[in-house]
Amino acid sequence: MSDQAFNFAYLDEATKRMIRRALLKGIAVPGYQVPFASREMPMPYGWGTGGVQVTAACLTPEDTLKVIDQGADDTTNAVSIRAFFARTAGVETTTRTGEASVIQTRHRIPEEPLVEGQILVYQVPIPEPLRFLEPRESETRKMHALEEYGLMHVKLYEDIARHGEISTAYAYPVRVEGRYVMDPSPIPKFDNPKLSDNPAIQLFGAGREQRIYALPPYTQVVSLDFEDHPFVASKAEHSCDLCGCGTSYLDEVITDDRGGRMFVCSDTDFCETRRAQGHRGRLAPEERT
Amino acid sequence: MIEIENLSKSFTLHNQGGAVIPVMAGAHLRVARGECVALTGASGAGKSTLMRMIWGNYLADAGAIRVGDLDLAQASPREIIALRREVLGYVSQFLRVVPRVPTLRVVAEPLLSLGAGEAEAEARARDLLAMLNIPERLWALSPTTFSGGEQQRVNIARGFAHPYPALLLDEPTASLDATNREVVLALIEEAKTRGAAIVGIFHDEAARARVCDRKVDVTGFSPQARRGAA
Amino acid sequence: MKDMGETPLLQVEALSKRYGARIGCADVSFDLWPGEVLGIVGESGSGKSTLLSCLAGQMAPDQGRVLYQGRDTVAMSEPERRVLARTDWAFVHQNPRDGLRMGVSAGGNVGERLMAVGARNYGAIREAATDWLGRVEIEAGRIDDRPRQFSGGMQQRLQIARNLVTAPKLVFMDEPTGGLDVSVQARLLDLLRGLVRDMGLSVILVTHDLAVARLLADRLMVMQGGHVIEHGLTDQVLDDPQAPYTQLLVSSVLQV
Numbered sequence: 183m184s185d186q187a188f189n190f191a192y193l194d195e196a197t198k199r200m201i202r203r204a205l206l207k208g209i210a211v212p213g214y215q216v217p218f219a220s221r222e223m224p225m226p227y228g229w230g231t232g233g234v235q236v237t238a239a240c241l242t243p244e245d246t247l248k249v250i251d252q253g254a255d256d257t258t259n260a261v262s263i264r265a266f267f268a269r270t271a272g273v274e275t276t277t278r279t280g281e282a283s284v285i286q287t288r289h290r291i292p293e294e295p296l297v298e299g300q301i302l303v304y305q306v307p308i309p310e311p312l313r314f315l316e317p318r319e320s321e322t323r324k325m326h327a328l329e330e331y332g333l334m335h336v337k338l339y340e341d342i343a344r345h346g347e348i349s350t351a352y353a354y355p356v357r358v359e360g361r362y363v364m365d366p367s368p369i370p371k372f373d374n375p376k377l378s379d380n381p382a383i384q385l386f387g388a389g390r391e392q393r394i395y396a397l398p399p400y401t402q403v404v405s406l407d408f409e410d411h412p413f414v415a416s417k418a419e420h421s422c423d424l425c426g427c428g429t430s431y432l433d434e435v436i437t438d439d440r441g442g443r444m445f446v447c448s449d450t451d452f453c454e455t456r457r458a459q460g461h462r463g464r465l466a467p468e469e470r471t
Numbered sequence: 472m473i474e475i476e477n478l479s480k481s482f483t484l485h486n487q488g489g490a491v492i493p494v495m496a497g498a499h500l501r502v503a504r505g506e507c508v509a510l511t512g513a514s515g516a517g518k519s520t521l522m523r524m525i526w527g528n529y530l531a532d533a534g535a536i537r538v539g540d541l542d543l544a545q546a547s548p549r550e551i552i553a554l555r556r557e558v559l560g561y562v563s564q565f566l567r568v569v570p571r572v573p574t575l576r577v578v579a580e581p582l583l584s585l586g587a588g589e590a591e592a593e594a595r596a597r598d599l600l601a602m603l604n605i606p607e608r609l610w611a612l613s614p615t616t617f618s619g620g621e622q623q624r625v626n627i628a629r630g631f632a633h634p635y636p637a638l639l640l641d642e643p644t645a646s647l648d649a650t651n652r653e654v655v656l657a658l659i660e661e662a663k664t665r666g667a668a669i670v671g672i673f674h675d676e677a678a679r680a681r682v683c684d685r686k687v688d689v690t691g692f693s694p695q696a697r698r699g700a701a
Numbered sequence: 702m703k704d705m706g707e708t709p710l711l712q713v714e715a716l717s718k719r720y721g722a723r724i725g726c727a728d729v730s731f732d733l734w735p736g737e738v739l740g741i742v743g744e745s746g747s748g749k750s751t752l753l754s755c756l757a758g759q760m761a762p763d764q765g766r767v768l769y770q771g772r773d774t775v776a777m778s779e780p781e782r783r784v785l786a787r788t789d790w791a792f793v794h795q796n797p798r799d800g801l802r803m804g805v806s807a808g809g810n811v812g813e814r815l816m817a818v819g820a821r822n823y824g825a826i827r828e829a830a831t832d833w834l835g836r837v838e839i840e841a842g843r844i845d846d847r848p849r850q851f852s853g854g855m856q857q858r859l860q861i862a863r864n865l866v867t868a869p870k871l872v873f874m875d876e877p878t879g880g881l882d883v884s885v886q887a888r889l890l891d892l893l894r895g896l897v898r899d900m901g902l903s904v905i906l907v908t909h910d911l912a913v914a915r916l917l918a919d920r921l922m923v924m925q926g927g928h929v930i931e932h933g934l935t936d937q938v939l940d941d942p943q944a945p946y947t948q949l950l951v952s953s954v955l956q957v
Contacts, residue, residue, distance in 0.1 A: 315802060328780045330787075332817025336802075336809050339816065342823055343806055343845050408823040485945030486952065527934060529941040548920045548934040549734055569894060569916050570887035584898060 191238040191271040197221055201239035201394070205385060208396030213358030214326070215309050220392040230263060230288055231389030233305035237286045240301055240385070241267065246274040248282035253290040253431070253448035260288075277451050289352070291373040293430050293452040296382035298399060304367040306388035309395065311355045311365040331363050334406055342411055351416075356403045363406070364395060371405065372417045372431045378403035420445040425456035426463040472637050472668030473525065475500040478534030478544070478692075480524060494520055498534070498692035500670075504636070507659065507669040509683040512690040518672045521689055522639050525670060526561050527551040538637050556584055560635035564642050566614055566622040574600065574617075575610045578628045585633060592632075599628035603654055620646045631658050638662060640671035644678045656682055708771070710735050710871060710903050711756070716765030718751050724927035725751035729765070731922065731932065735870070738897060738904040740918030740935060742911060742950070748927035749907045750875065756905060757792055757873045758782045769871070787817050791864035795876035797856035800863070801848045807834060807859055808844040814867045833862040837892060854885035858892065865896060874906045878913050890916050911954050915939055923947045 189195065197219075204218040223231040241247065247267055251260040255277040263286060264275050276282050279294040286303040296302060312322040315333050325333065334355050341348045354371035358364050366377055367386060377384065377397065384397040397403065407413040421428040423444040430452060432445040444465050447453035457466065478498040484490045495517055502508045510518040523529045524543070525536055531544040539558050541550055555561070560581075568577050575596050582592035600610055603624040609617065614625040623646050630638070640659070644652045652675070659682045662669065673679035679686070709732035718725035726748035733739055741749045754760035756767055758774050767774045769789070774782055786792070794800040801810055811830040812820070820826050831841050837858035839851075848856050857877065864872065877893070878886040894917060897904060908914050914921055914935060921938040923931040923946070931944040942948045 315805065328783060330783065330817065332787075332813055332815075335816040335821070336805060336813050339812055339823065339826065340806060340809050343808055343827075409821050410824050482941075483943075485948050523940070528936050530933075530937060530943065548937075549737065551934055552737075552919050567915075569891045570884075572891050 188270045190243070191241045191267065192224075193221065193235065193238045197235075198239040201235055204394040205236065205239065205396060208385070208394050209383070209398045211362075212397050212401050213362030213364040213395060215393040215395050217392055218394050220389045223389065225262070225266075227390040228307065229259060230286070230305035232387030232391075232394075233286050233288070233303050233389075234263060234266070234387075235389060236303045236385050236387035236394065237263075237267065237284060238271075240284055240303065241271050241273055243271070243273065245283045246276050246281055247271075248276050248279060248285045248451075249287075250285065250290060250292070250449075250451075251288045253292075253433075253452075254450045256450065278455075279449075279451055289368045289370075290431070290448060291369060291376045293447070293449040294455075295376075296380055298381040300382040302380075302382050302384045304369075304384065304386045306365070306367040306386045306391075306393070308353075309365055309386065309388040309391050309393040311353075311363050326362060329361070331357075334363050335408070338406060338408065338411075342408070348407065348411055348413070354413075355406050357406060358397065359402050360404075364403075366403075370417070370431055371413070372415045374403075374405045374413070375415050377401075418445055421463060422447045422453060422456075423463040423465040425453045425461045425466070427453070427456055427461065472504050472539065473500065473502040473670060474535070474537040475521075475525070476535045476537075478521075478524065478536060479532045479694075480520060480529060481532055481694075493694040495524075495692050496694040498689075500687060502637075502668040502670055504666040504668050505663050506685070507663055507671060507683045509679045509686045510670065510672050511686050511688050517689045517692060519641065521692070522641055522670065522672065526559070526639055527555070556581075558635060559637045559639070560630045560633065561639045562627050562630035562641060562643050564623070564626075564645065566626050568614060570615050571613050573611045574605065574614045574625055577614055577625060578632055581629060581632045595632055596628065599631060600625075602658075603628055604651055620648070620651070623647060624651060627655055627658070631662070634662070634665060634667070636667055638667050638669045638671075640669060640673075642672055642674060644673065644675045652678065707735055709733060710737075710770065711905075712766075712768040713756065714766040714768070716752070716755055716762050716767065718755050718760065718762045724748070726755065726924070727927045729929055731929075733871075733903055733905065735903055736897075736901045737920065738902075738906060738918045740914035740921045741905065741907045741924060742909060742914050742921060743924035744909060744950075747924040749924050751927070752924070753873055753875055753905065753907045757790065758786060759792075787814055788867060789870050791867075791869040791872045793857075793860055793864055793872060793874040793877045795879045797848065797853070797860045800860040801856060803848050806845045806847055807839065807851075810848065810859060810863045811866050814863065818867060829866060830862075833866050834859075836896075837862040838888075852885075854881055854889060857881060857889060861889075861893070861896070865900065865902075868900065870903060872902050872904045874904060874908075876908055876910075877906070878908070878910065886913070893917060911939060911951065923950065 201218055204216045207216045223234055249260045249264040251257040267273055268275050279292040284301045288305045310322055312325055312333055314337050316322050338348050341350055352370050353365055353368045354374055356364050356366055379400050381399050383399055386395045405413040418432045420432060422430060424446050427447060430447045433448045435444050435446055437444055475498055480495040481491055481493040512518055524531055527543045534544060536543040541554050575593055578596035578599060579592035582595060605624055614622055627643055643655050656678055711733040713729060713731050716729045717727050729752055743749050755762040762775060808827060808830040811833050812826040815826050815829060831844060834841055834844060839855055839858060848859055878889055906918055918935045921935045922929050925946045931938055931947045939951055942951050
């Protein structure tokens, strides 16, 4: 099934070794951005080249791979990457969170809790959380080294001053084990609490920016906030219109041009599993047997 | 309180062929507490130079200038700053202040720099300005816009804000009308009564006669006079 | 005499910096005492900016020591020096753009140093920022405006507030009134004088403007070709200059 024109999982073994070394360093120093020699991949930057390289370095022939894009298994980005590894590595693929050993994700953490032994690989566009206010890489590296993180709170201060609350809704900065401040990639802040104390290994790859960072299992991850404006993991105040779940992260879908809309789980696997179990939301189609 | 011994001073004009102009030699002066000494002598004889040397504004070439326990000829800038803040007051003929600062603030400043509270310092400033007949509507304005006589009175108020143990007065009554002249002379007398040692330049002979205990003719301190005597 | 028993805040010993064959500053020594304003004057290229950079830890001198409260800031580690730079020290740049974050609101600019030293209460940070805007005469209503919307004088006052909010002991100023209109300069000078007195700040002030030096500095150092050629009480140096160069400098200025 594997295409013999490629090495297993597309990358050559030397490259995978180089990436694994970066991953091990990242695991050893949680939240620290490890530079790595990012390769050209057969897809454009912004399509997950960092995540794909990390996944390639982690995959074994026995793995089962799941790929999601904003929670969905069936969008172009997710389908392409899944097909890419099915062809170049010949691994099993799945849409079921519970069945996957490696999950590559863009902008979500699955609703179903992860377990020990699983690896979650994030695609990261901009790994540097301080970039917003300090454009010089030399300076941001120094700020990380010296734990000078006041600037991160300036960003949150600006949010409150302008909007009355911390309006940062995704890529919400976190502090890892009381040391490094880290950009969790553009996941909604609703997902931030799942970063902490997670049994799975979480790996982050930024292809264009050539950075890898990681959270080993059960790492303490705290979302930054102010005493009088504490962090809130917010979501739309609705239930899923398909499966009726009141606690999952929702996408808003416009259904017509007269203002009609519905809210559905962004995690398609989670929603389908619930519906298969018989849960029904407000607009769920009547099941005919 | 003020003791000058064998003081000499010359200016070297490096940018005019290095000309050396001796202006003072072998000057002596002693002023006790509660005493007021007038410096006299023709214009250019060195009255202002001597005043400026006591103030620390001009460097001495040789000799000693003791005010209290400090010899200004040997003192570090920091010691002179402390002396000016606490011990030595100076009423010059010219007002040099930061533009835009209200008059009340200008007068209160010597007390504020001594650590007085704002209310206390401004109360003293108000009393002095009122006593010197500066109209109250001007107190909130900068004295840089005032007339010569008004500026002179602001300067006097500032110089008498703190009860300095030693005072230098450069023409304190020039350009003042009779009423204000009387106020200034009363302030000087009051300072003497509390024990201040005062050195002054007065062209106003009646004023000089009234407040000064002695006259010292600085012509005797000129290098030419020294050569003549030798 | 009172407070004569204190120790100097900053002791500079034989400080030198060369750029290849060219002298930046050579063999500079002085003490700075608490509450004192030291002016450094001289024309462009005289070494005053190099000296300021070395003193503020932005540039490493080739030789000499800089002792801040007895600690050698040249020998100490960079992290220690950076901690000093955001707590005990402050630096006011000539161009406010170099000292402000132009994309951050006035309140955020003032609050940054507080957050850098651990302030995590939004309300308290905002209160401190509002207070400081008032102290530098910027209306409280402008707290959420960005510095670009401010005039040059306001930007400079904002930079000062941003620097002084953590109550530093030592402030480095590089031509703080340069580039401002004369009327705006006066207001700033008055403000600086008040702050220096009320907060008991020690200041090292680099300027080529002798009028500014006269109004702000207690003491002056005159530099030429990297060397300190004259040093003394401000009015004494300006009214009775000793060195040929100082005499030229003073006589070249219209009425200071």
